[in-house]
Amino acid sequence: MATESLSDRREHVRSIGVTSFAALLGIGAAIASSIITGDAAPATAATDTRALLIVVGTIVLQFPLIQALGIYGDDEFGVKHYLFITLMTFSLWFITWGILLTTEYTG
Numbered sequence: 001m002a003t004e005s006l007s008d009r010r011e012h013v014r015s016i017g018v019t020s021f022a023a024l025l026g027i028g029a030a031i032a033s034s035i036i037t038g039d040a041a042p043a044t045a046a047t048d049t050r051a052l053l054i055v056v057g058t059i060v061l062q063f064p065l066i067q068a069l070g071i072y073g074d075d076e077f078g079v080k081h082y083l084f085i086t087l088m089t090f091s092l093w094f095i096t097w098g099i100l101l102t103t104e105y106t107g
Helices: 002-036 049-068 079-102
Strands: none
Touching (some): 002 049, 049 079
């Protein structure tokens, strides 16, 4: 019984870590997108491809980082994890960057 609760707790802490990591990098990508497109009007900045490249680069960069940090082993990191990290990072980037564009934050 004690082994199961320890394993469940370890899995829970790992899940919180991955979620926090993806969320923070999504917010960071939004701030970087805002800085890169800061000199343009919000409507023009929203269509700038460089901002999308920043979030895609952030998503792709996370996968080797998570494996290098040893959060997941090679056999544990599957399609579900890739999709979750992609969704979390993109969602936080999209929401944060939308707020920054609305408030006309220029960094």
